[in-house]
Structures are given as C-alpha cells and as structure tokens.
Amino acid sequence: MRVGVPTEIKTDEYRVAITPAGVRELVDRGQDVLIQHGAGEGSAIPDAEYAEQGASIVPDAAAVFAGSDMIVKVKEPQAVEVAMLEARHILFTYLHLAPDAALTEGLRRSGATCIAYETVTDKNGRLPLLAPMSEVAGKIATQAGAFMLEKPLGGRGLLLGGVPGVAAGKVMVIGGGVVGLTAAEIAIGMGAETYVFDRSIDRLRELDFLLNNRCSTVFSSTLSIEKLLPEVDLVIGAVLVHGAKAPHVITREQLKLMKSNAVLVDVSIDQGGCFETSRPTTHTDPTYEVDGVTHYCVANMPGAVPITSTFALTNATMPYVIKLAEHGVHAALKSDPGFLEGLNVAAGEVTYAPVAADQGLTALAPLDALDRIPAVA
Incomplete structure (x- = not known):
C-alpha cells in the first residue's frame, strides 16, 4: 500500500503523523511511503531523516494525495484537503466530527473511508489513540x-x-x-x-x-x-x-x-x-x-509542543497504521472490534452513531459500510 503523509496546515499546527521510525517499519514490510516536503520540520525532523529510511519526498500535498492509497494525518482535514480526497482513499487522523457538520458532509461527499483516532478503542474500552x-x-x-x-x-x-x-x-x-x-x-x-x-x-x-x-x-x-x-x-x-x-x-x-x-x-x-x-x-x-x-x-x-506530541502520538498510532497498510481496511477493521469503532465515515455515510445523532443523521452500521467499500481500499 502507498501511505501518504502531508504537512499539517491547520493554524499553529506543527505535529506530523509519522516519524522516521514509522517509515522504517512500513518500508521493511514492503509498503511505499510518501512524505510531503517539510512535513516534519515543525517537529524537528528534516526530510533527509525520512529519506534515509526509504520514504519518497514529494513537493506538495497534491502529490501526496494523488500518489497514496492511505492518508495519515494528525488534525482533521482542512477544506483544501477534503477537496483532494477520493473514494479510493483511506483517511486516518483525528476527526472530531460531532460539532462540525460541514466537515462531515465534505467527507461524505468524498466517498473516502475515514477512521478517527479519537474513537478507536482497546479491549478494555479505553481510547488508546486519544x-x-x-x-x-x-x-x-x-x-x-x-x-x-x-x-x-x-x-x-x-x-x-x-x-x-x-x-x-x-x-x-x-x-x-x-x-x-x-x-x-x-x-x-x-x-x-x-x-x-x-x-x-x-x-x-x-x-x-x-x-x-x-x-x-x-x-x-x-x-x-x-x-x-x-x-x-x-x-x-x-x-x-x-x-x-x-x-x-x-x-x-x-x-x-x-x-x-x-x-x-x-x-x-x-x-x-x-x-x-x-x-x-x-x-x-x-x-x-x-x-x-x-x-x-x-x-x-x-x-x-510538537516534538513531544509527535513522538507520543505516533508511538500509539503506528501499530494501527501498519495493520491497515498490511491487511487493508476490510481485514484490519473486521478483525478488531475496537478498531472498527474508529470508522466514522465510509461509502458516503456516517458510520459512528454518536456523530450521526448529534447531526440529526442516520448512521450506517460499520460492517455494512465496509461491504460497500471496494476491495482496493
């Protein structure tokens, strides 16, 4: 799978969604990783450190989105990023959709498979990525x-x-x-x-x-x-x-x-x-x-505090990124009920019931949504 990491563009956001160690883990497993030029600079990670571990450095976000199957971010996509999402994409990031009907609608229209860090649970019902x-x-x-x-x-x-x-x-x-x-x-x-x-x-x-x-x-x-x-x-x-x-x-x-x-x-x-x-x-x-x-x-x-935050966040998210990249979204989510709870939007529908309830929508059952996603995702 081709995993893409764009530079975060939310105001005053300096974190990045992957570290060189994460790139190494993916590349060693046969995955391709695309990093936008300068994506790690806010967290004191230069492009060269990513390239040394096998990542391809691309010039802009458009190249990341065009060349990737899965987009891994930190914060919710901004409007310009939502416009680049396609139905073939997996988006894995913090989403916080409940108070943001406009973002929810944008993600629905994109057709992308959107998994939120903040609703993934572990076997004890805790929130390991939050x-x-x-x-x-x-x-x-x-x-x-x-x-x-x-x-x-x-x-x-x-x-x-x-x-x-x-x-x-x-x-x-x-x-x-x-x-x-x-x-x-x-x-x-x-x-x-x-x-x-x-x-x-x-x-x-x-x-x-x-x-x-x-x-x-x-x-x-x-x-x-x-x-x-x-x-x-x-x-x-x-x-x-x-x-x-x-x-x-x-x-x-x-x-x-x-x-x-x-x-x-x-x-x-x-x-x-x-x-x-x-x-x-x-x-x-x-x-x-x-x-x-x-x-x-x-x-x-x-x-x-991006140096602290980037490494703390990626320590938690990396096993899930690897699972998605190695097994694909269908197998990764179906094999782990807690991971499945992270699915918020898929196949043009909201799949997380609390978000749907807050926005007056009807939630599609996550497993039903997965069945509508093409296998390439």
Whole structure:
C-alpha cells in the first residue's frame, strides 16, 4: 500500500503523523511511503531523516494525495484537503466530527473511508489513540491557565502555587479522565489547592488513590460546581463523551459567580466545548474575555509542543497504521472490534452513531459500510 503523509496546515499546527521510525517499519514490510516536503520540520525532523529510511519526498500535498492509497494525518482535514480526497482513499487522523457538520458532509461527499483516532478503542474500552494527546493537553491546560492568571495577560495577578504566608490559588478540574488526571497532577505539583469533579464514584476513588489524596475529589453536579465557582481562580474543562459533543457544564449565567479575571481552560473544545461561552481559538490568539472571565480554548493544545506530541502520538498510532497498510481496511477493521469503532465515515455515510445523532443523521452500521467499500481500499 502507498501511505501518504502531508504537512499539517491547520493554524499553529506543527505535529506530523509519522516519524522516521514509522517509515522504517512500513518500508521493511514492503509498503511505499510518501512524505510531503517539510512535513516534519515543525517537529524537528528534516526530510533527509525520512529519506534515509526509504520514504519518497514529494513537493506538495497534491502529490501526496494523488500518489497514496492511505492518508495519515494528525488534525482533521482542512477544506483544501477534503477537496483532494477520493473514494479510493483511506483517511486516518483525528476527526472530531460531532460539532462540525460541514466537515462531515465534505467527507461524505468524498466517498473516502475515514477512521478517527479519537474513537478507536482497546479491549478494555479505553481510547488508546486519544490518551497520549490527552496527557499532553492536560499538562498544557494547567500550565497555560497558570500563565493566563498573570496580570499582564489579563488574569487576576495570582501565582497559582502561592508563597509562604500567601495562600495558593484554587483549581477546579471538571472531568476525571486522562486529561483531568494529568491537569490535576500539574496543579498539585505547582502547589495549588485542587478539586477534581467527576460523575463516577468509582473513578473518584481511583483518583484519590492515583493522586495520593493530595486533592479533593467531588461528585459532579450543577449545585456542587456552583458552590465552588465563587472560590476558584482557574477552571479546567476536561469533559469527554466518546465521539459526541461535549455537554455544557458551566453556563454563561454561572460566569457571574466567578471572580473577576478568573480563567477558564476548555480542553473539550475539539468536541464543541464544555462551557457555553467557549469558541475555538489558536496558539497565536489563545484567549478572549466574556463577562470578566478569561477563556483559553485552543483547539490543538498539544500542537504547541510538537516534538513531544509527535513522538507520543505516533508511538500509539503506528501499530494501527501498519495493520491497515498490511491487511487493508476490510481485514484490519473486521478483525478488531475496537478498531472498527474508529470508522466514522465510509461509502458516503456516517458510520459512528454518536456523530450521526448529534447531526440529526442516520448512521450506517460499520460492517455494512465496509461491504460497500471496494476491495482496493
């Protein structure tokens, strides 16, 4: 199979979907790899390192799409990339389709087979291709929130960890998954008074153990959130519903409860955001203010640390890329129910039920969709 890797073109995105080690793994298995010129530069990987492992360097994205059977990316395809997709293509990347009806429609019209990193599951129901970026995003969320609390950046003028004789700031983390856990670890490490909210008692017990009882765990409800909001300096939204839009856990009305120049960081923004007042921002222009509260809603937080993120991501994705390349989409997905859950769009139809539900569409069963895909895919 011919595997193509284009340069990421989303604003402030510096990651790349394959490393030289990944190229070597594919080439040793008889696969062809096409890399767009400069695709790895943002992650400090020059073209020469790819070429040394057997990749062909091509001049532009058009050459990648024209010459490849499978396109491997990091972020969702932008409009110009969607226009280059064909029914013969397999697209393997983060998609986050639930809040983006326009992208969903574009992928349907392309006829391509589109597999989303974020909905692939393992045998335990976990999200192995989302987890590494969730770990990075959780750590960035606390770092960024602490930075945005500084007065020159519009914050309250508070040092999150405090100093002897001056109380530390308070951090509320809503959602106790991978993002929430790592965000809490950093907040605790900074010395902040930290609270983690979740709706699973079992998960709260795990968090107590994993965080060595160094923070308060709270059962998440509207009232419990409202009671703490007036006290906190930083709120990190880390809510995840697999593949679906994130629910709003803080409304605009509730912003009135917060301190002036407090900070909200919405890590759920890729899935529509978990604060009513959230809208996507970029690393270049990361914040905006609503009712006296600073909002940080960067949609690709891990893109700010591409050397770390690229290697963390590709460590997780590479076995799946190899499986698709060696066995083809039919055998690869049919042999692994968790991998099959990654199928979001195929044969012109949405195949992931939560996305279809959020967009008022009818989902086609994934196995039925696979039967409609030509064997060459």
